[in-house]
Amino acid sequence: MTSYKKIAFWVSSVCVLASCNDDFSHLNVHEKPRVEYAPNMYVSEAYEPLTQVVDSVKYGDEYSSNPYNKYEMNMRVPAQNSIAKNVTGSWPYYKNPTEISFMPYTLHKDSLDMAAKMLKNPYDSTAEVIAQGEVLYQKFCQHCHGATGQGDGEVGKKLGGVPAYNSARLKNVTGGYVFHVITHGKGRMGPHASIVNQEERWKIVRFVQTLQNQATE
16 A cells, blocks of 8 residues: 555655646637626726727727716816815925915925924915915814814814913914924824815914913913
8 A cells, every 4th residue: 555655655756746837839829808807997987087088989998987977077176166185395485476376295294393494484474375275264163272272172172282372382483383293283283284275274374373362370
């Protein structure tokens, strides 16, 4: 019985070794795949907004344009009265004296001290800018910081520990400091960059600075 096992072992070994070669010429090569499993996993049946294959004759199943839309475009214009959302950062540059644009804000969330020293508000402290900042503050900040920046908003009362803007701790922080905190958050305050764009953040900063300058009781 032992000899049969040895013979089977050596025969199997020879077969395995004989199969190890790099010559695949004996294999049949298929010019086209015979079956494609779940093709819609590769070619979406939905209208992809960033894909535009318009030649249905040449590309067949890969045709991805919307035949019911003008020019077969997948991208649709925004709904009427929708508000453009800019989520880039704060570095301002000027295309002309009346138009401010912004480059991506690249300072890391741990660079608060650098932001406090480097960042400058591109908007002057005019009555119009402050009024716009106040409206934004009431919408996005007042629930925690309170109407006058005393940390006594309804949410702030529940959370506790929300400092007053005119406190010794915050009274003299720079606009860059405030902007960076709005962008990345600090402590219990979460980041707001996805909620208010860079222009709105700077206008909120201008209004917050008026709250910093309030007389302390």
